[in-house]
Amino acid sequence: MGVNLRDLSYFEAVAELGHLGQAAERLGRTQPALTKSIQRLEAAFGAPLFERAGRGIRLTAVGEVLQARARVLRSASDEALREVADFAQGNAGHVRIGSGPIAADRVLPALCQLLLQEAPRTTIDIAVGPSMELRQRLAEGGIDLLIGLVPMPDAAFETHAIFEDAVVVATHPGHPVFTLPQVTLAALLDYPWALPAASIPSRQWLEAVFQSHGLAAPRVQISANSIPLLPALIARTGLLSFVSRRTLVEGSHGALREVPLPATTLIRTLGVTHRRGGYLSPAARRLVDLLRTRGEALIAEAYP
Numbered sequence: 001m002g003v004n005l006r007d008l009s010y011f012e013a014v015a016e017l018g019h020l021g022q023a024a025e026r027l028g029r030t031q032p033a034l035t036k037s038i039q040r041l042e043a044a045f046g047a048p049l050f051e052r053a054g055r056g057i058r059l060t061a062v063g064e065v066l067q068a069r070a071r072v073l074r075s076a077s078d079e080a081l082r083e084v085a086d087f088a089q090g091n092a093g094h095v096r097i098g099s100g101p102i103a104a105d106r107v108l109p110a111l112c113q114l115l116l117q118e119a120p121r122t123t124i125d126i127a128v129g130p131s132m133e134l135r136q137r138l139a140e141g142g143i144d145l146l147i148g149l150v151p152m153p154d155a156a157f158e159t160h161a162i163f164e165d166a167v168v169v170a171t172h173p174g175h176p177v178f179t180l181p182q183v184t185l186a187a188l189l190d191y192p193w194a195l196p197a198a199s200i201p202s203r204q205w206l207e208a209v210f211q212s213h214g215l216a217a218p219r220v221q222i223s224a225n226s227i228p229l230l231p232a233l234i235a236r237t238g239l240l241s242f243v244s245r246r247t248l249v250e251g252s253h254g255a256l257r258e259v260p261l262p263a264t265t266l267i268r269t270l271g272v273t274h275r276r277g278g279y280l281s282p283a284a285r286r287l288v289d290l291l292r293t294r295g296e297a298l299i300a301e302a303y304p
Contacts, residue, residue, distance in 0.1 A: 007037040008070045011049065014038065015067045018056040041066070071140045093281030096125040098134035100148030101227040102165065102244055102270060107298050108147070114290055115283065122283040130200055138275060144284045147291065149201070150269040159273040160288065162295035166245040167202050167266040169259040170231075172238045183261050185213055192221035194230060194239040202227075205266055206242050213263075231256055242266075246299070 013023040014034060024031045042049050049063035059067060095115075099108055108126065115122055127134065131148035138146045139156060150159050169188065171177065180187055189210070195218065196203045207217040221239060224230060234241040235256055242264070248256045272291045274280060280288070 004037075004040065005073070007041050008073060010034050010037040011041055012067065012070050014050070014057070015059055015063065018053070018058055020057065093283045094123045094125070095145065095281055095284040095287055096127070096143045097287070098127045098129070098137060098143040098146045098148070100131045100134070100270070101128060102246075103147040104128040105228040107295075110298050110301065111287065111290060114294070115287055118286065119283055124283075132201060135273075138273065141275070141278070144274060144278070144280060145287060146273040148270060148273075150271045151273060156276055157273050158276045159271050160292050161269050161271040162291055163299050164267065164269050167242055167268065168245050168248075169240060169261060169264045170243050170248055170256045171234050171240045171259060173255060173257040175238055175240070175257075175259075177240070177259055178257070183259055185210060185215055185261070185263055188240065188259070188261075188264070189216060189218060191219075191240050193218040194222035194224065194233045194237060194241045195220050196227055196230070196242070197223055197225040200225075200227070202242060202266060206264065209263055 010023070010027060010029070010033075013027055014020060017023045017026070020031050020034055024034050027034070038049060045062060045066065047062040048060050049066060050057040051060050097108070104126070112124060115124070125143075127137070127143060131146065131151075134143065134146050134148065135151055137143050147162075150161060151157060175191075177183060177188070177191060195206070198204070210217055218240070222233060222237070224233065227243070230241050230243050231247045233239065234243075240259070243256075245258065248258055272288055272295075274284070274288065
């Protein structure tokens with residue numbers, strides 16, 4: 001069964017917009033041309049891919065399966081073209097990096113500097129976001145490397161650990177929590193917090209700790225989708241927060257102090273992950289090597 005990659009790209013546009021006319025306008029093609037592409041795909045798979053839905057159309061069950069696989073097929077095609085182009089041009093190529101906020105804030109600048117010193121013609125795309133969201137992009141071929149939390153074992157991915165990180169409760173040194181004779185989970189609920197957005201795994205873990213002890217979740221006064229923003233926020237506001245222990249250093253925003261409590265100490269491993277068997281440009285392979293050999297040192301330099 002032969003499937004035209006152009007037909008797949010047209011199908012993806014129609015599926016996304018749910019309207020032939022809008023898809024034709026976006027792609028700069030005529031509606032009859034798109035209709036023929038869809039008909040060729042339906043003939044190849046032996047089933048309809050769309051059904052009427054009001055003034056538009058929507059995917060059938062078969063269409064939904066194809067939409068999920070089309071991204072993977074297109075990614076494989078793009079990777080093949082990149083590999084041939086890199087070989088033909090004899091250059092280091094292009095690397096697409098997805099990074100969690102911890103690595104992006106201070107490690108990526110030094111890492112990119114090292115890479116460009118070795119291969120000045122390299123081009124780099126960087127996307128910063130939660131590791132969970134970026135992992136989906138990695139699986140679909142939208143990025144080459146993910147620098148962030150090590151995922152659960154998965155045969156589709158290959159991961160190399162870089163360093164271990166601890167996330168702890170912290171605040172300004174003058175916070176009244178430090179005058180308590182004993183710090184407990186219940187005592188921490190007496191104070192307001194500045195925490196990452198509810199979708200961030202570290203916040204979910206912290207709230208689960210309180211709930212597992214039969215307690216309410218912390219009272220969040222400030223919620224931020226930027227984790228690097230939190231140290232400055234808590235230094236200025238005096239709120240409690242949940243941040244990497246590596247950020248508890250003297251800086252322009254003033255010193256921060258850990259609130260020591262084993263129950264609220266999250267130990268996690270950060271590393272670099274790529275698709276097993278996926279194409280990695282020479283630049284991407286070198287980046288993996290740099291992280292494996294110098295990643296811990298780069299972290300130490302970033303947080304002296």
